[in-house]
Amino acid sequence: MKPLSAFFNLLSQFIPLVLTFLLAAASYWFAIQSELSLFSASGKADPASSDYYVRNFSVQSHNLTESKYSIIRSKSAEHIPQGNVWNITSPELEQFEPNNVMVNGNAKTGVYLLDTDEIFLKKDVVVNSRNNxxxxxxxxxxxxxxxxxxxxxxxxxxxxxRPGQRFEAQGATLNNDTGELTAQGSIKFRIEAKR
Known part of the structure; x- marks a missing residue:
């Protein structure tokens, strides 16, 4: 009977350790299950809804072969997977190109289409283009x-x-390579003499 009693005495010393281990393992399992439910893959599957949001958004591109550099900054941006689109707020744009061409612009909102490399600036848009x-x-x-x-x-x-010129039109296109400016629709044009 003594060896059996000694065995149970020895075993009773490890019971708190075993219970602590079981409690820790159960807590860990519960925490992992909670995390998996928060970040499960069965979340939003709609490609037209935002998949992530960024504050102080900035993207730069360098094209060394054509000597082009551009940067887009904004207060925030949200990415839409469908069409690979960034919706940006308070965008600021700067582009530097060869032959002394520089473009900068700003607006209240904008859309940056990555696949087609187009930027749509919207609401109170001002774009400056300096060509030679x-x-x-x-x-x-x-x-x-x-x-x-x-x-x-x-x-x-x-x-x-432009220096000495001012016009309003229903639409316009400026070619940054040539500096050629074309207007659409009815045009109100004013030429100002240099002082």
């Missing part, structure tokens, strides 16, 4: 900057100013 010293300022409710064709376009009412 000639500054063109475009103001509208929406302006599209196409980085592949290197054109700045709008089909909304636009106010365009």
């Amino acid at each position: 010293g000639l500054l063109t300022v475009m103001k509208s409710d929406e302006i599209r900057i196409d980085n592949i064709t290197n054109e700045i376009t709008t089909d909304k009412k636009v106010l365009v100013t």
